[in-house]
Amino acid sequence: MTMQRRNLLQGAAALAAFGLAGCATTSVPSKARVLVVGGGYGGATAAKYIRLLSDYKIEVVLVEPEEAFVSCPMSNLVLGGSRQLGELTVGFGALQSKHGITVVRDRVAGIDAVKKTATLASGPVISYDKLVLSPGIELMWDSVTGLKEANAAGQILQAWKAGPETQALRRQLESMPDGGVYAITIPEAPYRCPPGPYERASVIAGYFKQAKPKSKVLILDANPDVTSKAGLFKKVWAEQYKGIVEYRSQHKAVAVDAKTGTVKFEVQDDVKADVLNVLPSMRAGAIAVQSGLANSNGRWVNVNYRNFESTAAKDIHVLGDAIQVAPAMPKSGHMANSHAKVAAAAIVAELNGWEINPAPMLTNTCYSFVNAREVIHVASVHEYVAAEKTFKAVAGSGGLSSAPNELEGTYAWNWARTIWADSLA
Amino acid sequence: MTLRAIVSGALLAAFACAATAQDAKVLQQKALAATCANCHGTNGRAVEGSAVPGLAGMPAAYLIEQMKAFKSGARQATVMHQLAKGYSEAQIEQIAAYFAAQPRN
Numbered sequence: 001m002t003m004q005r006r007n008l009l010q011g012a013a014a015l016a017a018f019g020l021a022g023c024a025t026t027s028v029p030s031k032a033r034v035l036v037v038g039g040g041y042g043g044a045t046a047a048k049y050i051r052l053l054s055d056y057k058i059e060v061v062l063v064e065p066e067e068a069f070v071s072c073p074m075s076n077l078v079l080g081g082s083r084q085l086g087e088l089t090v091g092f093g094a095l096q097s098k099h100g101i102t103v104v105r106d107r108v109a110g111i112d113a114v115k116k117t118a119t120l121a122s123g124p125v126i127s128y129d130k131l132v133l134s135p136g137i138e139l140m141w142d143s144v145t146g147l148k149e150a151n152a153a154g155q156i157l158q159a160w161k162a163g164p165e166t167q168a169l170r171r172q173l174e175s176m177p178d179g180g181v182y183a184i185t186i187p188e189a190p191y192r193c194p195p196g197p198y199e200r201a202s203v204i205a206g207y208f209k210q211a212k213p214k215s216k217v218l219i220l221d222a223n224p225d226v227t228s229k230a231g232l233f234k235k236v237w238a239e240q241y242k243g244i245v246e247y248r249s250q251h252k253a254v255a256v257d258a259k260t261g262t263v264k265f266e267v268q269d270d271v272k273a274d275v276l277n278v279l280p281s282m283r284a285g286a287i288a289v290q291s292g293l294a295n296s297n298g299r300w301v302n303v304n305y306r307n308f309e310s311t312a313a314k315d316i317h318v319l320g321d322a323i324q325v326a327p328a329m330p331k332s333g334h335m336a337n338s339h340a341k342v343a344a345a346a347i348v349a350e351l352n353g354w355e356i357n358p359a360p361m362l363t364n365t366c367y368s369f370v371n372a373r374e375v376i377h378v379a380s381v382h383e384y385v386a387a388e389k390t391f392k393a394v395a396g397s398g399g400l401s402s403a404p405n406e407l408e409g410t411y412a413w414n415w416a417r418t419i420w421a422d423s424l425a
Numbered sequence: 426m427t428l429r430a431i432v433s434g435a436l437l438a439a440f441a442c443a444a445t446a447q448d449a450k451v452l453q454q455k456a457l458a459a460t461c462a463n464c465h466g467t468n469g470r471a472v473e474g475s476a477v478p479g480l481a482g483m484p485a486a487y488l489i490e491q492m493k494a495f496k497s498g499a500r501q502a503t504v505m506h507q508l509a510k511g512y513s514e515a516q517i518e519q520i521a522a523y524f525a526a527q528p529r530n
Contacts (some may be wrong), residue, residue, distance in 0.1 A: 345452055345455070361460050363511070396510050398507050411477065418466055419463045421466065422462045
């Protein structure tokens with residue numbers, strides 16, 4: 001007995017002597033559990049890839065309040081009339097049946113980062129070893145006076161979170177008389193999907209050109225210039241939508257009056273429109289803000305980019321639009337899917353006691369339709385730069401389309417089908 | 426007896442250490458290859474009727490050659506010539522080895 005214990009002790013001494021402390025022999029704790037909050041491009045991908053990369057050894061629970069995933073990318077085509085919302089909707093069934101993820105339809109009401117538990121709105125408490133938070137964005141209604149009420153009444157829509165509002169905005173466009181004005185206001189960057197508002201304006205202009213050619217599209221941008229694919233969009237407006245699209249920069253919306261269809265701006269004159277589409281400022285999803293994780297301006301979550309762990313709370317990894325972005329990193333669905341894979345690999349490594357990847361990579365490919373068929377893209381590859389603890393675009397990589405083209409229209413829809421499968425099937 | 430215990434303990438630890446380092450490398454390779462999956466499908470298996478080719482089961486030498494051709498501009502593309510330039514030769518070799526080892530279906 002004494003002898004055995006001494007041997008054990010000496011074995012342990014030998015381990016220490018060989019300097020193997022950092023080379024843990026532990027494997028995944030038999031019941032390691034990752035709780036994923038949010039089933040969008042970030043959360044769904046993280047849930048699936050934690051299962052894949054751990055050879056299905058780590059338990060994953062996904063909490064999502066919606067019954068199905070509805071894609072924001074491609075939802076502008078619903079506004080243009082070339083796609084239906086049902087084509088952009090994917091259920092969570094495969095995550096459960098193919099990947100053994102427990103999908104809980106609920107909302108997380110609170111997170112206790114010390115006890116490592118989350119409380120669901122319906123009451124149950126779920127404990128976790130790692131939490132993945134991918135809450136998307138919250139619209140800051142109060143940034144535009146009168147907008148919350150006008151939106152609740154269904155008068156002034158955002159349709160920035162794809163869903164019923166997307167269909168409602170389409171109906172407003174359909175019932176607008178020929179010769180009417182559709183106006184979209186864009187908040188100051190950063191906001192979800194930088195080229196999204198310009199794509200929306202273009203696709204709606206395409207619809208007007210065909211169905212009600214005397215109508216106008218007015219883009220009222222709080223920013224000093226078009227924030228993404230500027231040259232390409234401006235060329236499209238000049239060549240395809242002359243007399244239909246008008247772009248005005250430095251128009252920061254501060255108030256709306258739904259009765260008269262008026263937007264008021266910080267500096268510029270009021271604008272009236274038949275269909276008003278007002279995008280307020282945005283911040284990280286409510287749960288991130290409530291949990292004290294939004295430590296960048298009270299709006300976005302600072303993360304360690306190597307593993308996407310919050311700088312405010314250990315073992316909470318935050319993905320997607322909710323984070324304070326690195327240079328040249330857009331708030332996009334593709335980027336959220338990329339974040340998720342880096343975080344999933346880091347979580348699997350950490351739960352195994354392995355070193356996490358010192359050089360993770362991200363990609364982004366963002367397609368924008370300029371009408372029902374033609375597309376322009378921007379693409380980039382990002383590498384983790386250890387010395388600066390951030391991601392940077394790889395020098396010489398990435399770029400834009402040279403001009404709108406139908407081939408990329410095919411690739412854009414293919415991109416959507418593939419990334420939905422990569423995230424959810 | 427005591428010496429044997431020390432030696433076997435050390436050997437065991439060294440073995441475990443090599444195994445974890447290897448496992449960590451495999452994980453990193455999988456994560457690197459996953460940066461292609463958004464457009465080419467999870468594990469390189471394209472969705473049905475895809476306009477973009479699946480990568481699973483393609484010979485490593487072919488994948489490396491194509492990536493080099495995208496990088497140099499020898500092969501024209503809408504977007505791959507821009508993305509290929511973001512990857513080093515060593516990364517391309519790892520990605521190619523990963524997809525070559527994946528079953529096509």
